[in-house]
Amino acid sequence: MRKVRIQVEGRVQGVGFRFSTKMVADELGVTGVVRNEMDGSVSMEACGEDSAIEQFIQRVKESPSPAGSVSNVQVEDDPSIKERKKFIAN
Template sequence: MERRRFRVFGRVQGVGFRYTSARLAARFPVTGTVQNLPDGTVQLEVQGVPQDIAAYLASVQDHFAGNITHVETVSLPILPEEAGFSIVR
């Protein structure tokens, strides 16, 4: 189990990124959050086993292939009691 923060760059606000990312998360055994940041990027925090996190991120990147320019990744401490995947407003 691990937790990762992904900062997603490109045209990722105002295109349904948060909603779609949350909807895609339901297809994978991951938990976490997605939120817009003031600088125009989007932050995903995703928790699960490494293979599931990678598969989830790949599905997000495939869906928004024309919008994402790059993604920065940071490891975070896991949140053992986290459940579900939510949009932070």
């Protein structure tokens, strides 16, 4: 089980980015949470099998939302992230 914190910058608010990210997470069996930040970025916590997390990160980098555009992604492994039963878009 891999647990990561992801920070995404670009055109990621107001374009369906969180909803699209949740759809990708559900498809890959990744659990966690995604939320908008005050600085215009989106942050998320994600838990899943290594291969699912790698695919999830790649899809986030490509912007799961057709109207979105990702300019920067930071990924940090964090074993202290709380496991959730599903992926939540806050």
